[in-house]
Amino acid sequence: DTAVSQTPKYLVTQMGNDKSIKCEQNLGHDTMYWYKQDSKKFLKIMFSYNNKELIINETVPNRFSPKSPDKAHLNLHINSLELGDSAVYFCAVALSGGGYNEQFFGPGTRLTVL
Amino acid sequence: GENVEQHPSTLSVQEGDSAVIKCTYSDSASNYFPWYKQELGKGPQLIIDIRSNVGEKKDQRIAVTLNKTAKHFSLHITETQPEDSAVYFCAASSRLGPTFGRGTSLIVHP
Numbered sequence: 390d391t392a393v394s395q396t397p398k399y400l401v402t403q404m405g406n407d408k409s410i411k412c413e414q415n416l417g418h419d420t421m422y423w424y425k426q427d428s429k430k431f432l433k434i435m436f437s438y439n440n441k442e443l444i445i446n447e448t449v450p451n452r453f454s455p456k457s458p459d460k461a462h463l464n465l466h467i468n469s470l471e472l473g474d475s476a477v478y479f480c481a482v483a484l485s486g487g488g489y490n491e492q493f494f495g496p497g498t499r500l501t502v503l
Numbered sequence: 504g505e506n507v508e509q510h511p512s513t514l515s516v517q518e519g520d521s522a523v524i525k526c527t528y529s530d531s532a533s534n535y536f537p538w539y540k541q542e543l544g545k546g547p548q549l550i551i552d553i554r555s556n557v558g559e560k561k562d563q564r565i566a567v568t569l570n571k572t573a574k575h576f577s578l579h580i581t582e583t584q585p586e587d588s589a590v591y592f593c594a595a596s597s598r599l600g601p602t603f604g605r606g607t608s609l610i611v612h613p
Contacts, residue, residue: 393546422600429605430541430590430605430606430608431603431605431606432547432592432603432606433603434600434601434602437599437600444599444600479546479547481546488535488596488597488598488599488600488601489534489535489554489596489598490535491537491549491552492537492539492547492549492601494539494546494547494548495546496544496545496546497544497545497546
């Protein structure tokens with residue numbers, strides 16, 4: 390069983406569209422994250438979320454929003470996609486107190502905006 | 504906020520040589536320092552970590568050192584093998600989460 394899974398693996402779409410990326414974990418960990426990795430491999434945290442607190446990186450546009458239907462899922466919704474949103478997006482999970490614990494990353498979703 | 508500098512950006516070594524990657528951080532509140540290895544097409548995976556109450560940690564061919572006073576930490580890989588070729592990321596973590604360095608592309612030539 391894959392600990393952290395993401396769907397889809399590849400996503401190609403047009404500018405202006407709205408899309409979602411799904412993340413599921415079976416580790417039972419409390420804290421989930423979304424990261425963006427750009428073409429230069431720079432890995433940047435976008436959101437961290439547990440059942441009590443959503444922390445947003447202030448540099449993330451409000452077109453991006455995380456949605457958690459339950460403890461095992463944290464989906465990423467993106468509205469009005471722009472060319473600059475093209476990147477690989479990673480979901481990750483960690484034990485509570487997440488910043489102080491190992492992050493378990495998903496396999497990534499490569500988003501291409503045309 | 505936290506700022507993590509990582510050097511070098513690219514490191515090329517011969518099989519069997521040692522490789523050293525260095526990172527500095529700015530926020531004294533950071534107290535967890537993980538290292539991740541990312542292979543092509545995959546997500547990063549933890550290879551070793553160190554907490555602020557420890558100065559050095561070793562796991563087989565991999566070791567990490569931490570100097571909290573100077574705010575720098577390093578990854579050492581000995582007896583490198585071709586399968587060590589990957590991108591390596593250091594990170595400095597507070598409660599809110601990790602701040603990653605920009606990565607080091609390690610190439611081990613057979």
